[in-house]
Amino acid sequence: MRIYIHTHGCRLNAAESRTFVEALEAAGHDIAHTMDQSVDIAVINSCAVTEQAESKCKQTIRQIIRIQPNVTLIITGCLAEKNSQECLKLHDRVLVLGNSEKHRMIAHIDTLDLRKKISKLVKNPLGKANFEIPCALRRPYCERYNLKIQEGCDFFCSYCIIPHLRGRARSRNFENLVKDAAIHGKQGVKEIVLSGVNIGVYENNAKNLADVIAALNEIPEIQRIRLSSIELKTIPDAVLEQMANDNNKLVKYLHLPIQSGSDRILQLMRRHYTIAEARDYLAWVAKQISGIGLGTDLIVGFPGESEEDFTYTLSFLQNSPLQYAHVFSYSQREGTVAALMRDRLIASKEINRRSKILRTLSHEKRYNFYEKFIGFEQDVLFENKNRIGFPGYTENYIRAIVENSSKDLTNQLVRVKLIQNCGDYMRGEVVH
Ligand code: SF4
DSSP states (O other): OEEEEEEOSSHHHHHHHHHHHHHHHHTTOEEESSOOTTOSEEEEEEOOSSHHHHHHHHHHHHHHHHHOTTOEEEEEEHHHHHSHHHHHTTOSEEEEEOGGGGGGHHHHHHTOOTTSOEEEEEOOOOOSOOBOOOOOOOSOOOSOEEEEOEEOOSOOOTTOOHHHHHOSOEEBOHHHHHHHHHHHHHTTOOEEEEEOSSGGGOEETTEEHHHHHHHHHTOTTOOEEEEOSOOTTOSOHHHHHHHHOTTSSBOSEEEOOOBOSOHHHHHHTTOSSOHHHHHHHHHHHHHHSTTOEEEEEEEEOOTTOOHHHHHHHHHHHHHSSOOEEEEEEOOOOTTSGGGGGGGGOOOHHHHHHHHHHHHHHHHHHHHHHHHTTTTOEEEEEEOSOOSSSEEEEETTOOEEEEOOOSSOOTTOEEEEEEEEEOSSSEEEEEOO
């Protein structure tokens, strides 16, 4: 069968869609990289983290049906988990798979008869058991690899729908994930990004996140290990020691979602730290690990967020060693505790005003961080060439581009001299 996979949402969804591709190819299916009339099945790995994310998924589904009206849709992911019945009504050939069924995609596809119309839902309780994911990679893969190591979350922050859609925190079997990383290393992967919902709480057979990093360090082909977003207070001290050690493959980079600079709002969000703890931790990390890349997520417009609360967030970002902030507008999610605070919603015009101010500050901080690295040499892992040149990231997450290279730098880890700050990226030249 010819199968097209469209992924919405987070890095974890991207990691899962990658496993779909590998499993489907190993099962002899043909993967279409664009949606066209030759496609038999379109898989939508959906997202429901915000209202906007939901509507983007539905828009994609409508576009796919317009291109190929007889396509069979498989809708999986968080929208399928949240609004299963609504997803069933989106087409007359649709299989809706809850998050529990994601890694059983092949078995579900084998039951399909594409000559017939279908309206089927398969959704089971998500459970608490640790899990395994078969690794089916059979051909070279030359990109950064998002390795799923963990699933679900027990934190229940008051604004977040994820624990309701991805279930309780559970970890991937240690040997299974190490084998997956090793296979990808042999097939050309140089950087592994440890992915999950709450990776800091990883625990399997008395192995924690530091043990995962130690094991991946032993894989000769893997040259870099990167943490995806990780919660404050969940990072084992041993992980920071690994990060500070220049001989360890764990790159000097942390993305810590802090969400607000106001203690009053952090309490309403049911976050697990105070802003003083966040400030002290960031300052300590920046002192321990020189040149570390530090980023965060901030939510603007949480119910009841006053001008004073917002000012705390602004000064927190301003005075922190953070180099950038992903700024999100609060999105009310039915079923969350914060959804009950509907009498204190912030007007979208005000949310937009505050978001704009924070994004401008984030740009300034990134620009100032880049300025410090002009003239410095850094190793960059390059991606496919784009219209400017070969782009890639340094270990501390500086976006670098080499414009004129006589060689193909794709998936090469190359020493680069950073020569110009272009705001969103730094221009570099290869150090021969
Ligand atoms: S830590 Fe909080 S924000 Fe993150 S997934 Fe868990 S509940 Fe959601």
